[in-house]
Amino acid sequence: MSRVMPEAVPIEVRGLVKRYGELVAVDDVDLTVEPGDVFGYLGPNGAGKTTSLRMMLGLIRPTAGSVRIFGRDPQLSVKALEGVAGFVEAPSFYPYLSGRENLRLFAAFDGDGAAARIEESLATVGLAERAKDRVGGYSHGMRQRLGIAAALLRRPRLLMLDEPATGLDPGGMRDMRDLIRELSASGMTVLLSSHLLAEVEEVCNRVAIVRTGRVVYQGSLVDLRAQAGEDYVLRTTEDGVARRVAEIQAGVTAVRPRPEGGLTFKAEGEDAVSALSLALTESGALIRELSPRHASLEDLFFSLTEGDERVETRRESGEGGGDPAARAKEAA
Amino acid sequence: MNPGVLTIYRWELRKLRAQKRTYLGLGAAAIVPIIFVVALVTQSGQPNDVAFGRYLHDTGLAVPLVLLLFGSVWMFPLITALVAGDIVAAEDRNDTLKTILTRSVERHQVFAGKALATFTYAILAIAVTGAVALVAGILASGFNSIISLSGTRVSATEGLGLVGLSLLFYLVPILAIASIGLLFSTVFRNSAAAIVGTLMFSLLVQLIGILPGLGGIHPYLLSTQFNAWQGFLRSPVDWTPVIRALWVCAIYAVPALIAAVLVFLRRDVAGD
Numbered sequence: 001m002s003r004v005m006p007e008a009v010p011i012e013v014r015g016l017v018k019r020y021g022e023l024v025a026v027d028d029v030d031l032t033v034e035p036g037d038v039f040g041y042l043g044p045n046g047a048g049k050t051t052s053l054r055m056m057l058g059l060i061r062p063t064a065g066s067v068r069i070f071g072r073d074p075q076l077s078v079k080a081l082e083g084v085a086g087f088v089e090a091p092s093f094y095p096y097l098s099g100r101e102n103l104r105l106f107a108a109f110d111g112d113g114a115a116a117r118i119e120e121s122l123a124t125v126g127l128a129e130r131a132k133d134r135v136g137g138y139s140h141g142m143r144q145r146l147g148i149a150a151a152l153l154r155r156p157r158l159l160m161l162d163e164p165a166t167g168l169d170p171g172g173m174r175d176m177r178d179l180i181r182e183l184s185a186s187g188m189t190v191l192l193s194s195h196l197l198a199e200v201e202e203v204c205n206r207v208a209i210v211r212t213g214r215v216v217y218q219g220s221l222v223d224l225r226a227q228a229g230e231d232y233v234l235r236t237t238e239d240g241v242a243r244r245v246a247e248i249q250a251g252v253t254a255v256r257p258r259p260e261g262g263l264t265f266k267a268e269g270e271d272a273v274s275a276l277s278l279a280l281t282e283s284g285a286l287i288r289e290l291s292p293r294h295a296s297l298e299d300l301f302f303s304l305t306e307g308d309e310r311v312e313t314r315r316e317s318g319e320g321g322g323d324p325a326a327r328a329k330e331a332a
Numbered sequence: 333m334n335p336g337v338l339t340i341y342r343w344e345l346r347k348l349r350a351q352k353r354t355y356l357g358l359g360a361a362a363i364v365p366i367i368f369v370v371a372l373v374t375q376s377g378q379p380n381d382v383a384f385g386r387y388l389h390d391t392g393l394a395v396p397l398v399l400l401l402f403g404s405v406w407m408f409p410l411i412t413a414l415v416a417g418d419i420v421a422a423e424d425r426n427d428t429l430k431t432i433l434t435r436s437v438e439r440h441q442v443f444a445g446k447a448l449a450t451f452t453y454a455i456l457a458i459a460v461t462g463a464v465a466l467v468a469g470i471l472a473s474g475f476n477s478i479i480s481l482s483g484t485r486v487s488a489t490e491g492l493g494l495v496g497l498s499l500l501f502y503l504v505p506i507l508a509i510a511s512i513g514l515l516f517s518t519v520f521r522n523s524a525a526a527i528v529g530t531l532m533f534s535l536l537v538q539l540i541g542i543l544p545g546l547g548g549i550h551p552y553l554l555s556t557q558f559n560a561w562q563g564f565l566r567s568p569v570d571w572t573p574v575i576r577a578l579w580v581c582a583i584y585a586v587p588a589l590i591a592a593v594l595v596f597l598r599r600d601v602a603g604d
Contacts, residue, residue, distance in 0.1 A: 051602070054430070054600075054601065054602060057430075057434050058433070058434075059429075059430050059433060059434070059600070059601040059602070060600035060601060060602050061598070061600060077438065078433070078434075078435075078436060078437060078438050078439075079334075079436075081434060081436070082436070084434075085434070086434070087430070087431070087434075088430055089427075089430075090427075091431065092426055092427040092428045092430065092431050093426070093428065093431065094347060094350075094426060094428060095426060096347075096350045096351055097347070097350055101350075105343050105346075105347075105432075106431070106432070106435055108335060108339050108342075108343055109335055109339070109340070109343070109432055109435035109436060109437045110335070110435050110436050111334050111335040111339075111436055112334075112436070150431070154435075
């Protein structure tokens with residue numbers, strides 16, 4: 001292929017379909033990941049995220065549609081994955097080899113001087129101490145980190161991570177987020193799949209939200225948030241007074257009492273929120289809590305990915321986690 | 333510079349060295365001749381109905397030859413299948429296919445590396461059995477001349493050469509079994525199924541050979557090729573079974589390998 005690619009797009013997916021008999025796992029997905037993006041591929045489990053990622057890495061054949069990685073087709077040759085690294089589902093290793101031996105094997109399969117980066121990669125993910133132990137004895141978190149180390153051996157320009165925070169404890173999740181930010185700051189493009197909005201919200205600039213194989217939203221998080229409207233939670237010493245003050249405040253709308261006390265409102269901008277806080281203080285309603293509430297984005301995410309009936313089921317089964325906002329919204 | 337088949341082959345060997353099943357197979361290949369010789373030394377009888385059986389007490393050279401005959405029923409197919417049936421399926425068990433196929437190696441290179449490592453192991457297993465059987469046999473019965481299948485006496489040194497040649501030629505059907513093991517390992521994606529499948533295949537072919545009325549196909553069964561080396565132990569050398577073994581084994585091995593490659597190249601690597 002001698003086509004000139006001045007600004008090859010890291011990932012360009014068009015009309016991607018994967019069918020298993022009757023089941024359509026991935027349904028006509030279009031996706032564009034631009035250089036420098038930290039792109040969140042967001043959707044509930046079973047939405048087809050991993051299947052899409054496998055097709056992007058050339059591991060499974062699409063039923064229809066095309067994948068281009070930096071302009072090249074991963075179905076034709078593994079050469080399309082030059083400068084690409086990552087893992088789908090949990091990263092996997094040879095359990096009977098040590099962590100370092102596993103990396104040596106991968107580096108040998110990478111060529112291109114990857115072997116020289118083994119110790120550096122182990123240090124980056126904090127595994128240097130345990131690298132001599134057999135991977136069979138590694139914890140889930142250690143495997144996850146070894147997976148990142150294995151990816152870094154390739155000095156990728158594009159990193160594809162499938163649910164990287166799954167099964168990590170809070171500290172591990174924070175480390176993972178920091179690492180992704182760090183890698184992104186160094187110029188790497190990152191595609192990150194997740195079923196957790198919070199995880200994506202923290203690190204991604206753009207997202208695609210998938211539901212049963214279809215992309216239902218694609219764009220920047222800022223736009224998505226604007227679509228959702230930013231909600232705030234307000235608790236004061238005098239909620240009755242606060243409500244009257246808020247209702248006449250410019251730029252503040254949708255003031256509603258919360259069942260568990262306090263108010264919620266929408267604000268047109270942060271200046272309106274600042275002005276409200278001053279007005280409240282002057283009125284004698286002293287602020288106990290004034291915070292943005294991302295649950296509205298979460299509501300939007302649920303309604304995009306599951307539909308309202310499903311939000312209902314989640315609430316009943318309790319697996320949605322106590323989300324009073326979603327409940328209040330449902331009740332309204 | 334992308335790595336090639338040789339790199340993958342070296343790592344496949346390294347992986348085999350780190351796995352217990354490799355030593356289980358090679359251990360069996362070493363222990364069976366020892367048990368055989370111990371039994372021979374402690375008993376006065378010998379299997380007279382088997383070629384070279386009656387010379388077991390006369391010369392150590394007969395020991396590897398008798399073992400080749402006995403081992404063809406299931407021992408060598410099993411030792412071969414132990415690794416051949418596992419080498420692709422193990423990647424499914426550990427879900428590591430996705431890991432190595434997203435590095436800089438093509439699928440056909442991975443398969444080639446695995447096939448070469450499997451063949452290397454099978455060759456090593458036969459070499460181990462042959463060497464141990466020779467040493468133990470010579471210690472027990474001495475390094476003496478042997479009577480060929482044509483009834484002529486062959487000197488010990490010449491006999492040793494013929495035993496080496498027989499062991500070498502025994503690899504032809506063994507590598508065909510290995511190829512079938514590779515196919516099953518690729519298709520079944522499960523070690524146990526592939527190992528048992530390979531062994532069953534080998535046993536079924538032998539059973540076909542004893543069905544009445546099927547005598548005509550007997551020379552073309554895979555199991556028959558395990559006796560082809562006997563052509564070397566006639567004077568003059570009987571090339572008919574030797575040459576037939578070459579092409580008959582190819583008829584079993586080549587389609588199996590082609591099918592395995594095609595499946596491996598086209599398969600979806602999805603953790604199910």
